[in-house]
Amino acid sequence: MPISRRVNKIGISPTMKIAAEAKEMQVRGENVIDLSVGEPDFPTPTNVKDAAKRAIDENQTRYTLNQGRLDLRTAIANKLKVENGIEYSPNDIIVSTGAKQSLYNAVQCLVYDDDEVVFTSPYYVSYPEMVTLAHGKSVIIRTTENEGFNMTPEQLEKVITPKTKVLIMGYPTNPTGSNYNRKELETIASVVEKHKLYVISDEIYENLIYDDNKFVSFASLGEEIKKRTIVVNGFSKSYAMTGWRIGYAAGPEEIIKAMNKIQSHSTSNASSISQAAALEALNGPQDYIEMMRNEYEQRRNFVYDQIISIEGITCVKPKGAFYLFPNIKNYFGKSTPVFRIEHSFDLAMYLLHEAKVATVPGSAFGAEGYLRISYSTSMNNLKEAVERIKEALSKLN
Ligand SMILES: Cc1ncc(COP(=O)(O)O)c(C=O)c1O
Numbered sequence: 472m473p474i475s476r477r478v479n480k481i482g483i484s485p486t487m488k489i490a491a492e493a494k495e496m497q498v499r500g501e502n503v504i505d506l507s508v509g510e511p512d513f514p515t516p517t518n519v520k521d522a523a524k525r526a527i528d529e530n531q532t533r534y535t536l537n538q539g540r541l542d543l544r545t546a547i548a549n550k551l552k553v554e555n556g557i558e559y560s561p562n563d564i565i566v567s568t569g570a571k572q573s574l575y576n577a578v579q580c581l582v583y584d585d586d587e588v589v590f591t592s593p594y595y596v597s598y599p600e601m602v603t604l605a606h607g608k609s610v611i612i613r614t615t616e617n618e619g620f621n622m623t624p625e626q627l628e629k630v631i632t633p634k635t636k637v638l639i640m641g642y643p644t645n646p647t648g649s650n651y652n653r654k655e656l657e658t659i660a661s662v663v664e665k666h667k668l669y670v671i672s673d674e675i676y677e678n679l680i681y682d683d684n685k686f687v688s689f690a691s692l693g694e695e696i697k698k699r700t701i702v703v704n705g706f707s708k709s710y711a712m713t714g715w716r717i718g719y720a721a722g723p724e725e726i727i728k729a730m731n732k733i734q735s736h737s738t739s740n741a742s743s744i745s746q747a748a749a750l751e752a753l754n755g756p757q758d759y760i761e762m763m764r765n766e767y768e769q770r771r772n773f774v775y776d777q778i779i780s781i782e783g784i785t786c787v788k789p790k791g792a793f794y795l796f797p798n799i800k801n802y803f804g805k806s807t808p809v810f811r812i813e814h815s816f817d818l819a820m821y822l823l824h825e826a827k828v829a830t831v832p833g834s835a836f837g838a839e840g841y842l843r844i845s846y847s848t849s850m851n852n853l854k855e856a857v858e859r860i861k862e863a864l865s866k867l868n
Contacts, residue, residue, distance in 0.1 A: 481600040486835045489819055493829035504856040506844045507829040509645065509710040511793075513699045513766075515748070516759045519710060524753030531747055535740040538731050539566025539719070540608050543746050544839050545755040547719050555677075555688040557697060559721045566749070567729050568741045570675045570705035570718030573730070574639075577671045577720055580729040581637050582607035589630055590639040591622045592837035593646050593796065595673070598639055599837070610635070611837060616787050616798060620649035624658040631666050640664060640689055641673035646836045646843040647796040648771075650680065650787020653687045660692045663699060669726075670700040675718075678709045678760050680791040681768045690721075698723055709760055710752040717745040767793050770846040770853055777857040778844070781864060783821055793847045796833070800840040805867035812867065815839055825866065826859035 472479075489507060496503045500677030514520075526532075538544065544561035551557045567573040574597070582588055583603040589596050591612045599609045610630050614620045627638070640659075643650045651659070663670055672689035680686050690700040705718025718741075720730060740746070774795055779786050783801035805812050810821045815832035819842060822828050846853060 477604060477606075480603050483660075486831050489823060489829055489831060492820075493823060494818060496823070496827070501827055503823070503827045503829055504848070504852050504859070505829045506846070506848065506853075506856055507831045508845050508847055510847065511708060511763060512847050512849065513711040513759075513763050515659070515711050515715070516752070516755070518755045519712070519748045522755075523715075523748040526747030529842065531743050533646065535743050535746060537735045538646040538727075539564070539739050539740060540743075540746050540750070543750045543753075544719075546750055547721065550753055551688075551702070551721055555702075555704070556691040557688060557721070559800060560724075563724050563727055563729050564719055564721045565734065566717070566719045566741050566746060567705075567730075567734065568718070568738050569707065569716045570673065570703050571597065572716075572734070572738065572741075573701075573703045573705075573718050573720035573751065574598075574602075574671065574673060576730040576733045577703065577722075577726070578602060578605045578607070578637070579733055581669050581671075585634060586636040587632060587634045588637045588639060589627065589635060589668075590641070591620075591644075593644070593833065593841065594837050595641055595645050596835055598641075606706055607636075608634070609704065613838075614649075616785065619787055619790075620644065620647040620654060620796070621651055622659070624662045627659060628660045631662070631668075633739065635666065635668060635717050637669045639671045639673065643686070643789075643791025645676065645678040645792055646794045646831070646833075646838075646841075647787060648792045648794055649787070650684050650686070650790040652685065653692075656687055656689060656692055660689070660696045664695055668699065670696070672700055672702050674704045675708050676792040677704065679766075679767055679793060679810045681771060684790040686791070706749050706752055711748075711759075711763065712745075712748070712752065715742070715748055717741050717749045723766055741755040767846065768845065770850060771795070773850065774844065774846045774853055774857065777861075781861055793845055795844040796838075796841050797844065798840060799833075799842050802867060803840070807866055810867075815842055818842060821867075822860060822863055826856075826863035827862055828856045828859050828863075
């Protein structure tokens with residue numbers, strides 16, 4: 472067997488199977504509406520694209536500093552100060568190939584030898600696999616609809632052992648859209664301080680937040696917490712730049728230095744063209760973010776109202792991100808002559824084939840009994856998809 476035991480310990484997400492099948496159906500000419508996507512359906516803003524074109528024409532095509540261009544890190548430091556109320560020097564910041572690389576490298580820097588890493592379920596699919604690849608142990612706190620999919624400080628306190636090293640916080644949350652307010656975060660922060668944990672704060676959805684909910688960056692909760700937190704963020708969701716692969720981390724210099732060391736032996740600097748684009752994203756007009764946020768909010772209102780009107784489905788109203796995470800347990804045990812629904816995977820497959828709507832089973836996020844529905848697609852698609860879902864579900868007995 473040529474593949475190492477380390478790699479064999481991680482799995483391919485069930486998301487991939489549904490996505491691959493949806494793609495095959497589309498290639499066959501079937502009209503599949505894809506609500507499984509995890510990326511904005513908007514194009515990258517024109518000023519950002521133009522900056523990248525200019526960078527190519529000006530031959531900004533060589534290696535940059537491994538840690539990222541100084542002017543970009545300075546712009547990121549300015550953003551973190553002005554928008555999030557946290558002060559960093561450019562030395563405390565590393566630019567990476569997407570937020571995902573920063574998450575990965577932060578885990579690699581902090582976790583080894585069965586160190587325990589705590590995070591909540593439903594979780595972002597990559598957290599447990601990153602921990603496994605770092606030889607750590609995932610400790611998962613199961614959150615419920617009743618608590619709005621948020622953990623309580625008591626739940627956190629309960630799972631802490633002498634081996635607990637890191638807490639991964641990610642809000643607004645993929646896949647539930649949950650969010651923590653300042654008071655809730657402060658109670659979690661006091662547990663973190665008491666047990667001297669480190670926090671990796673995944674803030675990639677910070678700008679996609681609805682109603683009167685607010686985003687509070689974990690590191691902004693106080694000087695002590697800032698010393699224990701690595702902020703991870705990027706351009707994928709806020710500026711519709713998923714394909715550019717550009718993100719960053721900010722945190723204690725010692726940890727950022729260690730992340731820089733890992734990055735220097737794997738990918739080196741993030742793409743020079745993407746860095747030029749990211750610099751323009753931060754320095755240029757910001758109204759695009761509000762335009763997208765507003766559009767997502769309208770879509771969320773529509774899809775949420777439609778989904779909760781379906782008999783047997785409950786759903787927590789998302790406060791942010793662009794996903795709905797309805798509870799579909801009442802459909803377990805139901806069937807048609809050719810389909811029987813026992814798990815969320817079966818229901819996702821049924822909806823794919825019967826309604827031609829692609830969703831993601833909750834099991835992919837460690838939460839059986841749910842489906843993830845992305846509303847990052849046009850209102851017309853959403854209207855059509857909801858009608859098809861309703862009709863397909865009505866055929867189950
Ligand atoms: C919670 C969460 N964190 C991180 C990422 C990765 O972001 P990036 O595209 O910047 O690597 C995603 C992407 O879907 C995400 O949902």
